Amino acid sequence: MTAPVPADVLSRLKAVLGQGGWSTDPERLAPKLIEWRDRWSGTSPFLALPGTTQDVAAVVGVCFEAGVPITPQGGNTGLVGGQIPQGEVLLSTERLKRIRDLDAIDDVLVAEAGVTLAEAHAAAGQARRRFPLGLASEGSATVGGFVSTNAGGTQVLRYGMARNLVLGLEAVLPNGEVWNGLKRLRKDNTGYDLKQLFIGAEGTLGVVTAAALKLYPEMASRAVALAGVASPKAALELLARAKAETGGAVEAFELMGRLGVEFALRNVAGTRDPLAEPHPWYVLAEFASGEAGSAEAAMERFLAGGLEAGLIEDAVVAQTEAQAKALWAIRENQSPAQKPEGATWKHDVSVPVSQVAEFLARATAAMQAFAPGARIAAFGHVGDGNIHYDVLRPDGGSDAEHAARRDAGSRIVHDIVHELGGSISAEHGLGAMKTAEALRYKSPVEVEAMRAIRRALDPKRIMNPRVLF
Known part of the structure; x- marks a missing residue:
């Protein structure tokens, strides 16, 4: 304290x-x-x-x-x-709410830190542009927040994380000085890229007050489908096919286990099972193209090929925007749907895409041995290797007992992630939750380099002092 x-x-x-x-x-x-x-x-x-x-x-x-x-x-x-x-x-930053500029020639939106992601999306849409960072919390997540945590979301596969979508920043340094780095350049090769220090720094190097965000043209066609598959391995094979067959049109490629879908059906009002029969795993794919009809045609070819190859067991394609939103709602409600189910060990981890199936198999075997009866709800952005691996207490078990074993259980999961060349935080950051644990996995050279940067900018360590190194 x-x-x-x-x-x-x-x-x-x-x-x-x-x-x-x-x-x-x-x-x-x-x-x-x-x-x-x-x-x-x-x-x-x-x-x-x-x-x-x-x-x-x-x-x-x-x-x-x-x-x-x-x-x-x-x-x-x-x-x-x-x-x-x-x-x-x-x-x-809730009162820093101005959209300072929107330029369709520069394809840039300059927004203050308190502007929500939904408001940024709406502003870009008025100029027939889009800001392609998608989060389930878009109605409350803010520009300053997603910049400071280097948020990911559902379109990382095509557009990258927040640090790939920021052209410039304005920030207040820990001594109270204002750094105006609100450039909108795609190229600036004049030394250190200071904005990248603040993106993902979780407020430890200063307060981001505004950002110049990169915009993209609106897409002329879009297709969303949900497919039932037998395993994560099948999902990875489908991902490779999707990339090869669409020429880069894959916007999102999400993976969900059946248990998480069942939680959504049980705990989120209005959720319907989109397929006639249950499947062990589900892939939610979204393709988008600047050419009218192209995304729909690509999705049809992709699904037909997956069915013929035996990789897809069943599938449904959204025919309307409402149907697309309903499919996405199943994915976006994976975390909220867990709340009524009791205590959970949550893990936001990433591994090389090629190792996703290996991670899921090893982690699940380890959890079944460590916590018999625990329920595994795994879902996430398989296209970029980011899996939300959640271990819920046994059905009817004790919340207190399960919570008491969280640290030991998470250590097992994170050790497996590390062995596979992954990260214990893919898109949520370290915060107060994982800062100390990260020292177990980062090299002394890396930690000292981060500490040196922090000492240089915040010698009194007044900015978010309990977070990072």
Whole structure:
């Protein structure tokens, strides 16, 4: 727990922010002090609500001078506890809501940190452009949040993660200075690419206040299908076929186990089983093309070839946008559908795509031995090797007993990931949850290099002090 914030510092923060720019009301703070899975909760004596970059700079400057720690927070959709303060000043970006610019020639959208992903999508759509970062939490996830965590999502296979979609940044450094790096260049070979330090830094190097986001043309055709398959190995063979047959038109390629689908059918109202019979695994594929009718034709060829090769057991193609959304809802509700099922060990991991089937087989065998009766719900972005591997308590078992074994069980899963050349955090970050554990897997050289960067920019370690190295 962080030391109490001195009264004179609180007074100075109130003065620089002015009326409406701060709160100490427990009811106002309450929803920002707990993450949506209820695993992480915290405290804060002061909620800073800056409305401009200059306000952010003033807050950070006061805290830097006094050595008072800050926890930045966007939409509070993080899953590893990095946005939950433990006594620090809580700096929310919720009032940084402006779309500063949208240029269809540069294909760029300049948005402030508090703009939600859904709002960014809508703004891009008004110019017949798209920002291709897709998250289930798009209504609450913010620009500052997904930049600071280097969020992934469902279109990584084609467009990359957040760091591939950011052209420039504006950020307030830990000493209160503003770095204006809001360039919109595709090429700038003049030294270190500073924006990449802030992308994925989880608020440890400063506060991102705005970003120049890369836009793409809208697609003329799009096709979504869900296929039942026998195994992850079959899914990987289908992925290779999809890439080869579409010429790069694969937008998303998702994998879901049957148990996760059953949770959605049971716990999410309005969910229907899309296929006549249950299957061990499911692939959700989306193709998109700039040529009218091309994605639909490619999907038809892909499914026909998969059926003929015996890789697909059954499939359904969305005929309308509503049907496509219904198929996607099954995938996007995989995590929410688990909440009524009790205690869960959640793992956001990545391995080389070629090792996905090996990881699932080894991890599941290990979990069955370690926690007999535990239920495995595995799903994720098989196209980029990112699997959400969740181990739920046995049906009717004890939540407390299962939760008590979480760390030991996760160590087993993460050791397997490491042996396969993977990462214990694929898209959620390390946060407070995995920072200490990551030291087990990262080399001393890498850790010291990260610490040196942090010391250079934040010598007092006031920015999100419990996160990263």
